[in-house]
Amino acid sequence: MLRMEIALFLVMVFVASIYFSAEKHYTQLHRTFSLLLVTVLVHLVLDGVTVYTVNHLETVPRFLNDAVHRLFLGSMVLVIYLFYQYIAILVQEETGKPRRLDRAARIFLAVAELGNFLLPISYTVTPEGNYSSGLYMLVPYCGVAFYLLLCAGLLTVNWRQINQKKKIVIGAALCIEFTVCTLQGLHHTWLISGMGITLMTLSFYLTLENPDILRAELTEQKMSMLYLKSQVNPHFLYNTLDTIRIQAQLNGDKTVADLLMRLVDFFRLSVKVDRQMVDLDDELELLEAYLELMCCRYPELRCEYDIDPDLGGAQVPNFILQPIVENSLLHGLKNKGYRGEVRISAQKTAAGMELQVADTGSGFAEGKKAAIDEMLLHYAKQPPKLTGRSIGILNVQKRIKLLCGREYGLWYTENPTGGVTAHLLLPLQEELK
Template sequence: MQQILEAAGVREKPRGRFSLFAKMNSLIAILFLPIVLAYTYSNDVTFHVVSRELQTSSARQLTFLSGQIDSRLNQMMDFSLTFSRDPNARDFNGLNVWGDRYDRMQTRYAIQEKMRLQSGVTDIWPARYALHSQQNRQVISNYARTGDYSEDYLRRNMSGKWTYGDAGSGQPPYFYWFYTDSLGQQGLLTGSSLVVEASFSSDNIRNMLDTYKAGGQGDPFYYHKGDAPILNSSADRELSEALIADLNTHPLERTAQRIVELRGQDYLVSSVGSAHLDGQLIDVVPLGQVLGPISFSRNLFYLSIGLLFVLGVSASVLLYRNVQRPIRKLMNGLLRVQSGDYSVRLHARNRNEFSFVFERFNDMSQRIQELIENVFNEKIRAREATLKQLQAQINPHFLYNCLGYIINMAQMKDEEAVVSMAFNLSAYYRYTTRMEKEIAPLEEEVRLLVNYLDIQKLRNGRIDYGIDLPEELRRQEIPRLMIQPIVENAVIHGVAKSYASGEIRITGGLEDGFCVIRIDDDGPGLAAEEYEALNRKMDEELREEMGCGLWNTHQRIVHQFGSRSGLRFGPSPAGGFRTEIFWEIPGKQEADPIRPAVSY
């Protein structure tokens, strides 16, 4: 009893400057303070990082959209340049070249067909083309025009830039670009010029804005001061009008970002200019929508911390009344027992956990015994869990190679090889995936080795193996998958590393109260000091630089059969590597006090 009290730290009545109640409240405050400070700092960092990433992402996406639009414009301009040199277009602009009416009709048909094909390259960017012949004063287009050839129309629009205008008749506005084949200054009409007109509807840009909006959180539109903006189909028109009014007063540079307050909220406004169009692509992102959850979580955290602090103080009051007082009563009782008063009895006013402790005070020895039994059972369960863990780690990793072999043989029409490999692979995995029993007869493990070695022999024709194990050894019960990792190690690190080797021999027997199995190969083997180092590692803790296959197998054998069992390594009479598995025969532990000598 004295030792128990001393182990529990009960030596004399404790005295301190502060009560447990004050200490607990102080501890709660000390614990909460660094949490609040750390979270505040983390929240500020997160807020700034998200803001910066949002700006970068918005600018990057808007630049990508501008690049897509410029790419489509480049395609239209390149086609206009190429089309102005087309032979049919040259014939159309020729003077008194057409000999008959049929040739003229064929030329017009060919020109319209080429423009129609170019216009229908993509559904989201339909384009219109028109060919104006100043010499013949005629126009050919791939759409229904509202007027004939007009010299004033050409001179008014030959600016060399993309212009934006209203097409009239209730149609959406169009962007226009004119190209002339004049050898002089671009945009100069010489009287015999051939002019290619390229145009596209503002709906093209609206479609790309819709696609852009579907993948983000912004509300994009095309803006050019003085012209009606091009909004996306689902745009917030009230927000867009307020932003456009702000842009008219405080214009943005062609590529810039700034935060604007609209309707009482902050918005991130990003602007990217086009290489060909005079306007800008504008994207407005509500910062409250993106950063709002961060602010909400911060406020929720502070509220939770306040509630937790109140609950902590309340819990300390309850602990003082329901824990500290009963503990003091229990300590006084232990001090009386320490002084030799074993007649002391403790009684609880309330029926709670301490009433149970008080009632069991006189049954301390029995409780200690129960604790010992619980610890013993826990050790057994931990041992079984360790066995399952070690067994689960030993998992063959050659399934893909075997499936590759089957594919290759099937392509080579070698049906016999495919059937043999599939049969052995099926039997192998049927056994390895059957986990209902942790122990199996050695005979079943031998059949698994035959399946595995036949698979390896199919993949590598140099492999030759032999298994010579007596019947009494084959009847021994061993952990499942105990020998296969050793044989796999001999195949991978022994036979496979030398083109001159290929022999694996498995022998064994019952020797001096031990079951012994030897796996030999004729591979390169190891140096004497390497064998010694490998044997030492089996009894050490697993480290990262050590392979886990052999170590796992050794540990499984030790856990199953005791510390005098395990693995040993040395040179093989065949010239390669020998692995020896040995374990005590059940019932022989007392008769054989030492491990068997390893034979090389």
């Protein structure tokens, strides 16, 4: 029996070494899975030690056996609690619903751990092997059952809103653990709880947390960004060049030189895709080049900036502001003959850093905001788009979620005085690795 615990531990060490040596991710989901991996490793060590001590009651001191047993079963409840947390976060990201059961889950964890360390332990000796028994064993059994039922409830209630692959993974993991727990309950001497926990962890790792899968998603988003940049609206290029030609006729060389310089700056900066994250100052430099050209083309268009000077070095996903501003011009100010204002701001918030792009345009057409809200909320379910008006904002949303974390992202609000504001919530860090 001890050989199985050693084998399971070595498997999880291998998984953990791959996971932690891969590219780091700063999301609540990935942080929870990282904590889960560490806790599972500790639990498997305690599992192996307990298997030895419980089968050597005559040689191992009682206090040592009891201490190891309490730590082992306490870690088991903690592991299943972390599984619940992971699944709850996953469901929240899929549905957008708040996690309402977290407080009850934490209270139950505290009560279970308290009972684990206070209730007396007894052991049953059989020819097939020894195991702990009595009232004390209600703690881990009730704890595991409670959290598995919470997970099953989350899956059942939100079944239609969860991505097909994710609900299959969650369902399979729960079936594995329910099966192992049933077998353990029927055959107390089997001591296979570690097997169920390892299989649950592997199911999530292989399908949702595998670094190769995450790298593939990053590659997909980078290719999508490359395509987006390669599809700079040709009308913008042609009309801008026409503006330069007209200016050459009406003005001197300085105006032409300035316009050409800004055009060159825009294209020079827009093709820099070697880095996923750039300084906010670099992103604003590209945006200023774009807006100066647009303001020259549309003299009644005004641009204002309100940027916290401390945020210049903050890291943001590359090429996220220009598509948002272009969207404001084409779908808001175009209907007003490009007469109005675009205001770009960047400020610190309690949650990190918020960028805003506000316009005084015509606002959303009837039903349009609801459609955009739905698309941005369920961004992961949207197929990659290479055409259409929403490619820019969908691309921005996907890259923010993937590079910064699913708690960050893009959303829109309507301004009381007209027009709309795009909000981009980002983590406030000097560098994301």
